Amino acid sequence: MMRFVDAVAIVAAILLIWLGLYAYAGDVAITSPLRTFVFAAELLSRASFWNHVGATMAAFAMALAISAVAGVALGLVLGMRRFAGEVAEPILSSLYTIPKVTLYPVMLLIFGLGMSAKVAFGVIHGMIPVMLFTMAAAKNIQPVLLRTARVLRLSPTQTALSVLAPAVTPEIITGLRVGFALTLLGVLIGEMFASQRGLGFLIINGIEVHDVRMTTTVTLLVVVFAVAANGLMLALDRRAHHFA
Amino acid sequence: MTRTRGIIWTRVALIVGAVGLIELLCRLGVIKSLTMIAPSQMALELARMIASGELTAPAAYTFTEVGTAFAVSVVAGGALGALVHVHPRLRHALDPLLVSWYAVPFFVFYPLLVALFGLNALPLIAIGVIFAAPAMMLSTLAGLDRVPRVMRKVARVHRLSRVQEVRLITLPSAAPHLFTGLKLAFAYSFIGIIAGEFILSGGGLGYGIAYAYESFENRTMYALMLFVLLIATGVNGALHIWDGRLARRRGRT
Numbered sequence: 052m053m054r055f056v057d058a059v060a061i062v063a064a065i066l067l068i069w070l071g072l073y074a075y076a077g078d079v080a081i082t083s084p085l086r087t088f089v090f091a092a093e094l095l096s097r098a099s100f101w102n103h104v105g106a107t108m109a110a111f112a113m114a115l116a117i118s119a120v121a122g123v124a125l126g127l128v129l130g131m132r133r134f135a136g137e138v139a140e141p142i143l144s145s146l147y148t149i150p151k152v153t154l155y156p157v158m159l160l161i162f163g164l165g166m167s168a169k170v171a172f173g174v175i176h177g178m179i180p181v182m183l184f185t186m187a188a189a190k191n192i193q194p195v196l197l198r199t200a201r202v203l204r205l206s207p208t209q210t211a212l213s214v215l216a217p218a219v220t221p222e223i224i225t226g227l228r229v230g231f232a233l234t235l236l237g238v239l240i241g242e243m244f245a246s247q248r249g250l251g252f253l254i255i256n257g258i259e260v261h262d263v264r265m266t267t268t269v270t271l272l273v274v275v276f277a278v279a280a281n282g283l284m285l286a287l288d289r290r291a292h293h294f295a
Numbered sequence: 296m297t298r299t300r301g302i303i304w305t306r307v308a309l310i311v312g313a314v315g316l317i318e319l320l321c322r323l324g325v326i327k328s329l330t331m332i333a334p335s336q337m338a339l340e341l342a343r344m345i346a347s348g349e350l351t352a353p354a355a356y357t358f359t360e361v362g363t364a365f366a367v368s369v370v371a372g373g374a375l376g377a378l379v380h381v382h383p384r385l386r387h388a389l390d391p392l393l394v395s396w397y398a399v400p401f402f403v404f405y406p407l408l409v410a411l412f413g414l415n416a417l418p419l420i421a422i423g424v425i426f427a428a429p430a431m432m433l434s435t436l437a438g439l440d441r442v443p444r445v446m447r448k449v450a451r452v453h454r455l456s457r458v459q460e461v462r463l464i465t466l467p468s469a470a471p472h473l474f475t476g477l478k479l480a481f482a483y484s485f486i487g488i489i490a491g492e493f494i495l496s497g498g499g500l501g502y503g504i505a506y507a508y509e510s511f512e513n514r515t516m517y518a519l520m521l522f523v524l525l526i527a528t529g530v531n532g533a534l535h536i537w538d539g540r541l542a543r544r545r546g547r548t
Contacts (some may be wrong), residue, residue, distance in 0.1 A: 057388040072411060080410035138305045141535065145528045148482040150489035153501060153523050156508040156516060160330045229397070236400040243402070243494060251403070258406040258495075266410075270403045281398030282391075 082267045090268045106248040110166055111238045114173025118230050121174075122181025123223055129182070130189025140186070147179050152240060159244075169241040169249070176237030177230040184226025188219040221291040228284040235277060332517050340518035350522070357488065357499040360416050364423025364484040369477065371424070372431025379432070380439045396429045405491055419491045419499075426487035427480040434476025438469030474541065478534050485527060 066084055073083050082090070094100045129136040155172065162168040196218060200210045242251025250269055257266030314334050320326045321333035332340075344350045379386045401422060408418035442465055450460040466473075492501025500523055507516035 053387075058391065060388060061392055076411045081407055134302065134305075137302045138309065141532075142306065142310070144535075145531045148485070148531045149524060149527045150486040150493075150501070152486075152490035152493045153504050153520055155493070156504065157331065157520075232398040232400070236402065239400050240402055240490070240494075254403055254406060255494075258410070263410065266406055270407060273403050274399050277398045277400060278395045281395045285394060 078263065080263065082264045086264065087268050087271055090264050091272060094268060094272070103249055103253055106246075107238060107242065107250045110169040110241070110249070111173060111235055114170045114177060114238055115231060115234045117170070117174050118177035118181055118234050119227055122178045122226070122230060123185050126182040126185025126223075126226070127189050127219070130186040133190070136186055136190060140183075143179055143183055143186075147183070151175055151237070155241070155244060158241075165246075169238055169246065172241035173234040173237040177234030180233060181223075181226045181230040184229065185219065185223050188222030188226075191222075192218050221288070224284070224288050224291045228281065228288055231284060232277065232281060239273065329513070332513055334521075336514065337517040337521045340514045341521050344515070344518055350519075353498060353500050353503045354522075356416075357492065357501070360419050360488050360499065361423065361481075361484050364420045364427060364488060365481055367420070367424050368427035368431050368480045368484055372428040372476065372480065373435050373473075375428070376432040376435025377439065380436055386436070393429060393433060401426055401487070402490060402494065405494055409495055414495070414497060419488050419496060422491050423484035423487040427483035430479035430483055431476040434472050434479065435469070438472030438476070439465070441472065442468040470541065471538075471545075474534075474538055478531070478538070481530060481534070482527075485530075489523060 069081075069084050073081055129139050151172075154175065158168050158171050158175075162171050192215065196214050197210070200214045205213065238249075239251040239254075242249035243255040246252045250273055253269045254266050254273075257263065257269065317326070317331070318333050318335060321328070321331060321336075341350075379389060404425070405418065405422055408421050412418045412421065446464050446468060447460075450464045455463065488499075489501040492499040493505045494501075496502045500519055504516055504519045504523075507513075507519065
């Protein structure tokens with residue numbers, strides 16, 4: 052009950068801030084919440100809008116798959132090999148602090164306009180956090196677990212499946228949650244610069260043709276999607292940590 | 296000690312090797328000069344831009360913005376963290392907001408902020424603060440949570456005043472987390488502002504890169520990128536070393 056009241060209070064506060072901004076800046080900058088919701092409903096029933104959603108989701112799914120698989124694999128290798136891990140960690144964490152948007156021209160020059168540049172942009176944003184979390188998980192496995200596996204004479208496959216995998220899964224899920232958010236950010240930024248399709252394109256195009264309603268509404272839909280996805284993954288995350 | 300040294304040298308060798316490889320590929324023409332210029336050329340062009348003073352204005356513009364956003368984030372984030380820490384009810388309510396904060400792709404707000412504040416430094420600073428302040432707030436909360444109970448009791452036994460308690464007990468205990476907060480606040484305000492300049496702005500380093508890209512001035516573009524890269528890794532590295540020193544000093548006492 053208390054959580055319900057809190058949620059209502061937060062939503063009400065956000066709506067109030069929104070109304071305040073609307074009162075301050077007016078229709079030239081932002082649309083009112085009510086009009087935005089009405090337009091959101093209208094957009095969601097348009098087939099052409101779903102084409103843009105499809106374009107974003109296709110690039111996002113591919114980028115996420117690459118970030119997740121490559122990030123977990125490299126993270127595990129670096130985590131298990133202590134020396135390589137210690138060499139790599141500061142390099143990775145400084146790569147993480149670079150404003151990667153500035154690398155966008157390089158991505159375009161290498162991959163050309165279109166899908167592959169968007170995917171590459173998502174991957175450079177999302178892969179490093181997945182790697183860092185996986186590395187930390189693999190590094191911090193308790194030695195007693197591995198010793199127990201040896202005492203029980205488990206085969207390497209058995210060790211990997213019944214000892215290693217359960218030990219690192221919770222941290223990897225946390226890493227994937229962070230990676231998910233950053234990959235989405237990367238793909239959207241990619242679409243904002245060099246794309247004729249996708250949600251990022253709709254937002255930047257709305258600014259260029261002064262379609263304030265489009266910009267506000269698509270921004271709202273993207274935020275709602277990101278928060279909902281994060282909520283789902285957070286629930287999964289908490290369960291995994293609880294059972295571990 | 297030899298192991299630590301081995302790690303550092305391997306790291307240096309790795310970076311030098313990677314840069315050397317790119318240099319070689321560029322010189323041999325495997326990477327075309329339209330795609331990327333050789334690292335040595337980037338460095339030369341950057342040196343020329345610094346010497347001729349071309350870089351001064353955009354760099355000063357960006358650093359002022361980053362500095363302002365960083366200062367506001369640290370003060371506001373720290374104050375909010377401290378405030379929320381003493382009101383558990385408020386903290387409980389804000390929890391869902393804070394855990395989903397960094398899931399929101401904030402750059403999509405940037406066009407809205409420009410429409411609200413106009414095309415000047417204000418929306419950039421705003422996005423830097425939106426991006427950086429919650430990290431500082433979360434780190435402050437984490438730090439305050441880890442002040443040992445017994446230390447608070449010691450403060451009471453010694454009848455320390457509120458100010459004394461903060462100075463002698465709270466700040467030293469929370470320091471490692473506060474330091475992490477500073478590191479994150481810098482990284483996030485830097486990322487937020489450069490990216491904002493790149494997307495939609497009329498000045499600064501990010502704008503310079505976007506402008507050079509659009510007018511096919513590869514040399515300028517890569518020189519500016521190198522500069523941003525050096526600043527980010529430089530500040531990050533300095534904070535990393537400082538953090539290590541503080542940790543060692545704590546270990547001694």
